[in-house]
Structures are given as C-alpha cells and as structure tokens.
Amino acid sequence: MDTPNATSLSNWPFRWHVQVVDETGSTNADLLAAAAAGAPDRSVLVARHQTAGRGRLDRRWDAPAGANLLVSLLFREIPADPHVLTQRVALAAAVACERLAGVRPSLKWPNDLLLDDVKLAGVLAQAYLGPHPAVVVGIGINVGWAPEGAAHVGHDVQPLDLLAEMLRAYDDLPEDVWLMYRDRLGTIGRRVRVELPDGMVEGVAVDVDPDGQLVVVDDAGKSRRFAVGDIVHLRIARE
Structure with missing residues (x-):
C-alpha cells in the first residue's frame, strides 16, 4: 500500500x-x-x-x-x-x-x-x-x-x-x-421511522434477521423487512 x-x-x-x-x-x-x-x-x-x-x-x-x-x-x-x-x-x-x-x-x-x-x-x-x-x-x-x-x-x-x-x-x-x-442492537424495541427513496414507514423495530434485514411492524400491524434504509429512532415503544 x-x-x-x-x-x-x-x-x-x-x-x-x-x-x-x-x-x-x-x-x-x-x-x-x-x-x-x-x-x-x-x-x-x-x-x-x-x-x-x-x-x-x-x-x-x-x-x-x-x-x-x-x-x-x-x-x-x-x-x-x-x-x-x-x-x-x-x-x-x-x-x-x-x-x-x-x-x-x-x-x-x-x-x-x-x-x-x-x-x-x-x-x-x-x-x-x-x-x-x-x-x-x-x-x-x-x-x-x-x-x-x-x-x-x-x-x-x-x-x-x-x-x-x-x-x-x-x-x-x-x-x-x-x-x-x-x-447489542439498540434499535430493537424502538419506535422508528424508516426513510426510503420512495417514502417513509413508521412502526416498531422488533428484530433483525440473520441476513441483516431489520424487521419492523408498521402502524397497520404488518411485519416488514428492510435491507436498506435510513433509520430514525423516535421513542421507546411501550406496552
């Protein structure tokens, strides 16, 4: 080098x-x-x-x-x-x-x-x-x-x-x-906004897959997976 x-x-x-x-x-x-x-x-x-x-x-x-x-x-x-x-x-x-x-x-x-x-x-x-x-x-x-x-x-x-x-x-x-x-992933359990080129999704981050995709349950109750996206932590999700 x-x-x-x-x-x-x-x-x-x-x-x-x-x-x-x-x-x-x-x-x-x-x-x-x-x-x-x-x-x-x-x-x-x-x-x-x-x-x-x-x-x-x-x-x-x-x-x-x-x-x-x-x-x-x-x-x-x-x-x-x-x-x-x-x-x-x-x-x-x-x-x-x-x-x-x-x-x-x-x-x-x-x-x-x-x-x-x-x-x-x-x-x-x-x-x-x-x-x-x-x-x-x-x-x-x-x-x-x-x-x-x-x-x-x-x-x-x-x-x-x-x-x-x-x-x-x-x-x-x-x-x-x-x-x-x-x-170590502090995103799990947080309410998040996923910012994408074609829009935004809000929900609760519930897991990350072994392939690195973030699992988010959106405000309509649908489980969605994201391989890319900019994440904003909004607040800690409460029961």
Whole structure:
C-alpha cells in the first residue's frame, strides 16, 4: 500500500497491515485504490485528518486533526453475506470502547454506534469488484472531539490505542456474530421511522434477521423487512 506520508507502526495485532498518514482525502478511497493495486487482506489505513471523508448517503465526516479515529479496513476474505463485515467492525469498535474507556455503546441499525442514544461512530462499506475483489469498511469514531449533538469516547483515550484494541476485539469475535450483533442492537424495541427513496414507514423495530434485514411492524400491524434504509429512532415503544 503506497500512500504519501505513510508510516507503519509496530506492535499492531498479528496479521493486520497498518499504516498511518497525517492527512488524506478519504481512507476508504485510498484503500479502494490500494485494493486495485493488490494490497493484502487486512490492510488498514488510518488518517489523523481527512479532507473529503464521507459517511452513508454521502454525508460529510470531518473532525479536527488528531482528535478522532478515522480508519478503513480492507478485507479480501469476503463472506457470503458481505454485510457481516460491517457488523463485525461495528461490534469490534463497541467492544474496544468498552474495554478501553469503560463506556458501552449500542448499535443503531444498520451502521451507527450510539452512546446515551446519540451518535458516537458511523460505518461505511464499499466494494472493489476487480479481478481480486475486496470490501473496504471505513469507520469514524468520535474519540476526543464530537460535533454538536454527538458523543465522544473521552479525552483520555488516544485514537491509535483505540484502533489497536479494536483490531484485537475483531480477532476475538466468534465466527457467527449474529446473536452478539442482535444483543447489542439498540434499535430493537424502538419506535422508528424508516426513510426510503420512495417514502417513509413508521412502526416498531422488533428484530433483525440473520441476513441483516431489520424487521419492523408498521402502524397497520404488518411485519416488514428492510435491507436498506435510513433509520430514525423516535421513542421507546411501550406496552
């Protein structure tokens, strides 16, 4: 992986190929280019600052230099259901926050980490579909700084320490993470609004399928499954 100003740090968990840069446009874009150039499985690129970071729906993701963890991970070993990679990265990040800072984030379907019901981190996956396919999973975690209305891990945690713990947590995950993901998913039991390109659906999120689809009972009492969509937590459902 040939990235300007990149440095490799020692003492990273085994089998992870980690490089750190001071600044780049987007770690996801850089790793997708690296995938095309033959970068190995478990390549990791972390930037102290991104100038063109993006989340889902092309939302801008920015932070002061060095304050937060802005990182992308490249996977060559792609499971039959590629969404599992985003679940695994989100779970590893949540476990790392718990181990290192003593906070316990929940997950918001499909790809956010929440702390006290406000956003702590977001995950974005993109695929390289060339001769040797890969999936790049990017995550931005508010560590020492957060925008207004968001949460952060804490000023006493260093982003690179959190990354090292996240990689160790990833390696510690079971092969099948569905039950672990389901248990950590704070969307279940919530009244939600599912925002879709052609409209909106409101109801109560009651489960998540092993294939990652969110199960929502809408206001007409119909059970519906969503593979994609933007979720808004409205309020805790009451009996």
